Amino acid sequence: MKYTKATNYALHIMAYFVKQEGTDNLSLQPLASHMNISPTYLSKILTQLVKADLIQSTPGANGGYSLRKTKTEISFYDVIQAIEGSGALFTCEMDENRTCQIEKVMQDAEAKMVNHLKEKRLVDVV
Amino acid sequence: MKYTKATNYALHIMAYFVKQEGTDNLSLQPLASHMNISPTYLSKILTQLVKADLIQSTPGANGGYSLRKTKTEISFYDVIQAIEGSGALFTCEMDENRTCQIEKVMQDAEAKMVNHLKEKRLVDVV
DNA sequence: ATATTATAGACTGCATTTGTCTGTAATTAT
């Protein structure tokens, strides 16, 4: 079990947006060379961030991407969830037995990690 | 990012050992039918638990597996680490910049989850 | 209209996970 590389990229991308807040739209090509990844792959990550409402996109000349929320609102968890989804890390079939203690311990543990990630904002690290 | 099925199996297997503590060796075939997985696959999981010193194995007639530690010593994390290994969930190359804040937030978050898993023991849920 | 931007989706290659199969080593029972 590991976080995906896409999550790593997304955190760095969003940190960069936070750092550049207030400037013009950032378009794909410059972003890609700054991050050292291919434009098409970066595009897919950015689109996920758009769908999660963390950034907004505008097509056409002088278009690009920019922050949607104010920078102090964006937590680590917002970014991670946009890429990894929101399913629990540990799930078990056979949901008959809803008094399951194993699942509860695992999900309580995950919740502690998630709470920390919700508290920390990108603006704390730029 | 998800916990593997092997981890799920391992937790249930170890919980079963804790429940049966003090009885004779449990051998592969009965364990496999109790858990509803194939003996050969189960064998690989059990071998990992042996290598992590959570259970011990004895070959030959009347052999099998049994707990190595006393049941109150075994934490969730012991079992998970035996299967998933001990690497960090989030790592980043370019280790030049050792004042990295992103990595720190991620690893602090993981530590909170790990601490919870170290506190909770299997004996708490049987 | 044309150039510029993002978006969608098919597609490939790769790594990991899940699982099977076969043979070998160690121990006990006869």
Add this chain to the structure above:
DNA sequence: ATAATTACAGACAAATGCAGTCTATAATAT
């Protein structure tokens, strides 16, 4: 000693998910 019983090791294959590319389409500005 021999045979039966058990775990262990490693090769193998199938399935899944991740990483990345490519091409075509849609939307906007000039």
